[in-house]
Amino acid sequence: MGLFDKLLGKTNKKQSGMIPATKKEHEEEWDFYFSNVNDNLGSLFVDLGVREVAPIKDKPNIVWVSIRMNNPREDGLSSQEESGILADIEDALVARIISEHNAVYVGRLTSAGDRDLYFYFGDTILYDKTISEVMVAYPKYEFDYGSKEDKEWDDYFDFLYPTPQQFQSIQNRHVIEQLEKNGDSLNKAREVDHWIYFQTETDRETFLQKISNDGFSIVDKDYDKELDETPFKLHIKRIDYVDQNSVDVYVIYLWKLANELNADYDGWETSIEKD
Incomplete structure (x- = not known):
């Protein structure tokens, strides 16, 4: 699968924590979400x-x-x-x-x-x-x-302003919209990859234990010394559907588990599947 066959909803970990330059005027960034009010x-x-x-x-x-x-x-x-x-x-x-x-x-x-x-x-x-x-x-x-x-x-x-969980759902929607723009009907289940970064190896193993019965497979476990706070990387994947409701269920699940362990859920990636 080539690079351009994939769409990502993940950040660049090595750039996280950078402080934006002070601005005299802000750059507008309008977005929407739903909530109970x-x-x-x-x-x-x-x-x-x-x-x-x-x-x-x-x-x-x-x-x-x-x-x-x-x-x-x-x-x-x-x-x-x-x-x-x-x-x-x-x-x-x-x-x-x-x-x-x-x-x-x-x-x-x-x-x-x-x-x-x-x-x-x-x-x-x-x-x-x-x-x-x-x-x-x-x-x-x-x-x-x-x-x-x-x-x-x-x-x-x-x-x-959205809560962190609502903001994650907004990010999910952005990736799904890009899939649709590239001709994906969202009807097919496919491999969905996830990246999580941990402070300790013990936390990473605890996370894996918690999801051991959820059907995820390990793609990679690595240590990145350039990431001072969360150097223990985990890359997992599972076959899933990628409509908004489905994505929110499993992504928010992983996101919450990561937060419980003071880890950083860094997003998801999948392939474009056309009918």
């Missing part, structure tokens, strides 16, 4: 890139705008027929608020029939006037808004 299904669309510069000291206030959807789906998310107008409202609010208040738009939540937009401001003088003036153009939509002090950007980090 107050016992309702929620879809979150978040600028992950803000993490590199947050909290921004001169923007200590969070402002939210809540738009009540007129035709939500039964699960409370936005319907296809309403998605266009909701996007127009969002674009109009974001453009006006950023322009007039030098705010940072960090994300949105769609859940329980509402679409909530979140911004970080310096001062909040007349923010309500700006929102109301935008919404005049959309008289069929009810809306609400509010603000509070959030110097440490806790609402961004603790609510909008």
